[in-house]
Amino acid sequence: MNNRVGIIRSLRDRLAITLIGGAAVLAILLYLVVRSYAAQIAQQGQDSILAASVTSILDAAILRDGEVEVDFPYASFSMLSTDSDDRVFYAIYQDDELISGYDTLFHSDPIPDADHRFGTATLQNAEVRVASAARTLIGAQVTTVISVSVAQTQDALEVTLNRISRNAAGFGAGFFLLATALSFWATSTTIGPLKRLTSSVTRRGPQDLRPFEQPVPTEMEPLVASLNNLMGRLDQSLSQSEDFIAEAAHRVRTPLATVRSYAEATLQRVGKPENRHALRSMVKAIDESSRAAGQLLDHAMITFRADHLDKQDLDLGELVGELVRSLTPIAEMKDVRLQIRCPETVNVQGDAILLQNAIRNVIDNALKYSPAESDITISVSNSAEDRIAIRDEGPGFPENNMAMLADRFTRGSNSEGITGSGLGLTIAQDVVIAHGGHLVLANHAEGGACVTLSF
């Protein structure tokens, strides 16, 4: 029953990988969006301060007697102070001519009286943000354009951005972890009904072919429906074949019984030795065929059941006792005594029907080979090694082919004249092996055969 099923990646893994992968992509995206948005906001903040600074300088520029005069208000630079001690640069041009500040400062050539222009440049090995604006000054005689650029390094901005990035990364990681936990929860919730179905199939006994009735999710309904359908068909075909076997046995055995009864009755009336011989042979042949048919069916049943034993807690002494009671009338006909030796209670786990059948076959054998007025001793013990030992006082097993006797259709070399199918010991052996044990055939030192069922 160990059929290997081709296995592809589990549903749980697939689902988990998809969900976790999605969560990872989302977390990275979240991080990037938050970070770039934060950078944008921070830049806008710096830009507006730079613009205010530029405007305040521009506003301070006046024309006096045709000369440009700029009196920096204190606030124009103090507003730019930061925790990181960012450096500030400025440059003032009058009609493209530097009047004050750093000439290396990027000059963006702003359009007069328009909005501020912003840009990024490198100054003294540092990245700076530059804001520029220009204004037309109109005096009595002259009209001149004055433009102002203010630049600031971005150290404070960098610090802020790093902090925001860290927070965003933490946020992303948190999101990812939460999403992962949720995916595991979601996968196990989704897989749950499947697992429950699996365990309810596994826990069933071998004879339990009832349909499944627990509620299942819609997606699994077709699977369970086909499974139930299969179980139904299996159940039907099993009971059909059982019925068929019973019917076949009935059809074969009833006419045989008629023939046997007539033959026996006739035997009482005829006297001629040759007729008597013929009738006796007839009865023997009938016994042989009905016995073979019965044992073949039993053997088939045992082969079928051996794969999945119907194990129960058994009182072995009681089981053997019941069996012996039913065999006693047959034993008495030969004046053979069936003796049970069971000094203590022996409890085992086993399939009652199969064990009974196995023991019956061994006792049947012993009965056939026992001389009249002898004993058959059946010992039941608590030791697994000699669980049940059946000893007779007959001729014993032939030494030459003892090892083969439990094989199918093999009979002892001293079995001539005794009805048998050669299946009795095979049945007993199959049952004991199915119970994880073995069958030992031996001859007792004081004569007689001894069959030990160890399980």
Add this chain to the structure above:
Amino acid sequence: MKFLLVEDNVELANAICSRMQLDGHVIDHAENLEDAAAFSEVGEYDLILLDIMLPDGDGRTFLQRHRTGKLDTPVIVLTARSQVSDRISMLDLGADDYVTKPFDHAELKARCRAVLRRKSGNAKTIVQLGDVALDPVAGNLSIRDQVISLRNRELRLLELLMNAPGQIFPKTKLVDRLFSYDDDVSENAVEVYIGRLRKHLENTRVKITTLRGLGYRLDHE
């Protein structure tokens, strides 16, 4: 003894009946469950032989009704099935024993005797002959106040002879009755048992006479 046979196969029923009558028993035959119920209510039977597969139902339903109807007539089931599980359920339902078809008549008789012995209430089958009384169910031979327990073959042989005193039984016939068809015994094997019976009957007025070339006969004064 009086038997009721419930069996739908007429041929088999006839064979069983003729075999039973040969042994000196009275046997009624019912072909279906309805007849069986009617018979068992009227006639007082020592034993019912019941087939399981019947045209108008399952013999097991008869068994159940029989048991609930407080009739304690023992029932031996005749079954053609050999599945052990079937046998177990039969005993659970209240059958006293079962035999699997085709069966040995000697086995059937042995089972009947065992069942009757268990239900010791019906001890009315004692065969009395002079100062000798045989209880075939218990297997006891009473000679005046002395009770001897007989072995099975001795019992069957004596029962046969005591049921027909004065009749000559050929050795071959006795061999058929005492030994199964499996045992290839010589006719002389009977002599051992005749010898034992003679010893038991030594001081009685019952004698077993050997008729050379013909067989044995039980005589009593």
